[in-house]
Amino acid sequence: MKQLKVGIIGAGRIGSLHAKSICYNVPTAKVVGITDVFAENAKKVAAELGIEKVYADYKEMLADPEVEAVLVCSSTDTHADIAIEAAKAGKHIFCEKPVDLTPSKVEAVIAAVKEAGVKLQVGFNRRFDHNFANIRSMVNDGKIGDVHIVKITSRDPEPPSAQYAAVSGGMFIDMTIHDFDMACFMAGSEVTEVYANATCLVDPAIGQAGDVDTAIISLKFANGAIGVIDNSRRAAYGYDQRVEVFGSKGAAMASNDTPTNVVYMGADGVVADKPLYFFLERYMQSFRDEMLQFIDAVLEDKPVPATGVDGLNAILIALAAKKSVAEGRPVLISEIK
Amino acid sequence: MKQLKVGIIGAGRIGSLHAKSICYNVPTAKVVGITDVFAENAKKVAAELGIEKVYADYKEMLADPEVEAVLVCSSTDTHADIAIEAAKAGKHIFCEKPVDLTPSKVEAVIAAVKEAGVKLQVGFNRRFDHNFANIRSMVNDGKIGDVHIVKITSRDPEPPSAQYAAVSGGMFIDMTIHDFDMACFMAGSEVTEVYANATCLVDPAIGQAGDVDTAIISLKFANGAIGVIDNSRRAAYGYDQRVEVFGSKGAAMASNDTPTNVVYMGADGVVADKPLYFFLERYMQSFRDEMLQFIDAVLEDKPVPATGVDGLNAILIALAAKKSVAEGRPVLISEIK
Amino acid sequence: MKQLKVGIIGAGRIGSLHAKSICYNVPTAKVVGITDVFAENAKKVAAELGIEKVYADYKEMLADPEVEAVLVCSSTDTHADIAIEAAKAGKHIFCEKPVDLTPSKVEAVIAAVKEAGVKLQVGFNRRFDHNFANIRSMVNDGKIGDVHIVKITSRDPEPPSAQYAAVSGGMFIDMTIHDFDMACFMAGSEVTEVYANATCLVDPAIGQAGDVDTAIISLKFANGAIGVIDNSRRAAYGYDQRVEVFGSKGAAMASNDTPTNVVYMGADGVVADKPLYFFLERYMQSFRDEMLQFIDAVLEDKPVPATGVDGLNAILIALAAKKSVAEGRPVLISEIK
């Protein structure tokens, strides 16, 4: 069996998740080494999973001829530079989202990848979620007909600290970015205009830090469809992740996944489970499946299912949404480019 | 038992519906007479339901001292004038929506009613729907906490003729007006700003007639909440009427009513009923209950549950939505007043 | 419009329900008179609904040539005798269930009706329930294929007093009788054998009175299908009424009706409505529809949808179930006849 040799850059939450996922569930790949700016993190993951090499830094990994592909799971501000270096070193790249907050840097990554002739897949794992992938199939199969309306509900169980929100680039960039990609994925088209109706209702500290925590974002797509995303940083009942696509022939709706489907009927009502707690629980299957498809795309030289351009588009929409809030008007994507 | 004596102006679909509803289900009221610009219509309904008087016109009804309250179910363009005359004649008024397309005329009705000291209830029947009224109770009881987001899905099973859409004032005025009222009802607050992302995807003839048939309307409320309505003139699966209110303590969601709750499991899938066909089926209970409450408000001198101001607010939002589409920008309600 | 003139015998809960139902919702019938062993009850209902005649007793009603059909809503022990007299008087008969606890008396009613050439419909209202009627249609239309298994869940919200259970003939006769009829209705076949696994778990007083309050009743049908009914006199969450029919092509399942379809999602879980409280709420639509069909069967000389033989079959199954509990073995219906 052919096995892709991968190195993982970053041994934090998402890096170790991918490491475990490959070790336990992806027989077509092997993690040959790992690195982290905090060496202890890399060593711990390596010990736990039996990974042979712990590199001093990512440059050492890129210099290792055994490594065929890298997973860029470091902090967001380093994604683009590392990805460009990795491309130059001839490594295939799986890069966590967002690729970068600056469109021109994302474009530089895309260019470097193109020049080097390597694969680049961006970590839009939700495309691989069993529910959402199923709706997308219905769209592709024509069951929905022409897409008229895409609706996404995306609410987190707990807000981040106000500091995080300030550093991350804000809600549209650290949270809604997934929804922006999902909207394009479902509509089968690019966004052309954004109007963000956003406010701070969950935590005043977030507002003081200059960000929003509650939003309704209205979208126009190039193919004529329209869309809406609603976000909250805190849903009392947990992680709320729903998608609906409505078109000329019908509609498809995905509701939340739950730990069980047991219903309890008692004197106080009929009670069902709350949604799975947060993204690690909710999207575990999609994290595994995006990795399987990345490995497969490299080994079999197939197109990757989430490209650098997809990553660029999502960041453009996020920046348009920020501008829309700041200026209180709809913003064209062409204004951002 | 006290019985309110009512007269019905207009024997069309909605007038005869209210006539039947009172005759069969409202023991506290009696329909003493009916009138219609097409006398035959009035005679037919009177014969069927055993209504004693058929008036030559509404002026004759207003002159009848036996009549204590009138139901204004005539064509939209006559609502305001008739309501003002009815107020001057000292009759209590139930007026179908919209009261009028011109805000100043609605204000004139409100003023006339105030001066005459009579009751005015506007026909926002959906406030009385079992599902939506239940969500509103949860909002009032504090189960939702502070309201953050109101979401309304409202899609018709079939588009009207393009001619109708042109005459009616357009989708926002003949269809979304209910949703605008529902949004305020659920948020417990007035709308301050509207951005309508609207297009024509269902029937090109509607677009040629200058109207839209598909829309996502983003709202801001005076209390800080935000909201969104999505509309389509045609859902392949029928009449889609859903409401969701999300707040600091949780969320409540109403799904569609269906003819049965039977689920069929066969080789091709698990199949459930489509929604009840259209508004007559879906909202029959609410049409009856709004009438019960109107009768009760008059007999017991209680506040009406849907006022002239509610009627005015809904038309202001509809006009703002039209302006928003025309100008491609968010529109303040204060710009319309 | 043709209008059937009916008289109502018994002005208790079920008699007044039918009286209201006809007055408000059945334009093809007119209640011309009512009677009750407690004259006050009859007078009260007559006054409330504007019924003209209050008869001293049912014999007076049967002697009134204006009366074309009677509704036998008196106490169970009088059903058969009154029905026989009504048949001899040439009146069509709607008889509440059970017709009688003694099969030979039910047979006597059937014979009297046949001889008189009048219609007899037995009050198995649940056949007309929107959900169950829909499943039956699927059976008839061949969507289920050959019926293999019929499953009925039937649980009351509160047990009756132990005294009532003793007088009524016991749970199988006052409660399960509906389920026995439903089982035959769904299987499209008669029951041939019964095994009742029954016990007293809800209220010891019921057991001391010689009855059961919890049961699983296993059935064999003449057409080869098998079935099961589970009963409880008390479900903490209310009135539980579900039916499932499974066959060679698939299965259909009816769940409980609820006051609303609102779902509340909060920190403690996802909560939906409990079932409609009890039979008056749950089966109001079916009480009305059985009456519409009875009136129609008489006026249009059509077959009635629930016959005297259906009434006889249900009582035979109930008696077999009692014998099965007493003797701890399966009992053939042929043993009871």
Added chain:
Amino acid sequence: MKQLKVGIIGAGRIGSLHAKSICYNVPTAKVVGITDVFAENAKKVAAELGIEKVYADYKEMLADPEVEAVLVCSSTDTHADIAIEAAKAGKHIFCEKPVDLTPSKVEAVIAAVKEAGVKLQVGFNRRFDHNFANIRSMVNDGKIGDVHIVKITSRDPEPPSAQYAAVSGGMFIDMTIHDFDMACFMAGSEVTEVYANATCLVDPAIGQAGDVDTAIISLKFANGAIGVIDNSRRAAYGYDQRVEVFGSKGAAMASNDTPTNVVYMGADGVVADKPLYFFLERYMQSFRDEMLQFIDAVLEDKPVPATGVDGLNAILIALAAKKSVAEGRPVLISEIK
């Protein structure tokens, strides 16, 4: 980390499933060797999963001092003898169900295990299913109150060949055995009496081979509760696995797991997914979790969650059910012992 060294006897469908499960998902155990009567099977699994030793036969495995525990996944008729030898060799035992078709042989296994002081867990994986385990927790936590009724629906997507049904001991032994264990698990009590209402409606060849394919099995439990299982060898819509427990305080119901929770609404109805295809898909999580608990029970010297006595009880009920069908009467478990 402590790691239990296990050997797997039988490399067929269930043996290789457990092998994969341990290799990929159970870090606390290591498969040191495998064996199969068809050596090729064992070699193939060993190669795929990197298992070091392939034993010539199970005796060689039992003689290997490195092996601490064995998984008995061989053909049913060999389970008991191998388990007894394994106990004598001092190995802990995970034994697939049924332990044996003859109660005395199951008792011999229990005795051997007791004498050797090793652990024995029987492969009732469904106890570990997320839905059913959740209901059991509710029972244990008192949310259901006293258990009154246990209901299990268990239907396969496809019947086995008539030959298999004849060899396997029949439907009650190869299929319902899981449901018998589940019934005891949910009731928290042993079965005392069984009445099986069973027939052949799916495939006449099964009937000709002397078995049934459709059944309703009525149960009495030692604690006073009652129960019912309904089985079919073929549900057109797939694998139907539902459990309901009803008690004095309420009820809990588990519905089927599905590949996605997407609902499609189109002109022909509202369509949801069919259940997961068959036991490998439906119970994958429970196969893994039973293994985790077995390993944990051995390593930490805890009680196993499904004992030899549980295995004995299930086979006794199955034999009682067969006798009940043969003799057409309820059968006491005490008659079988």
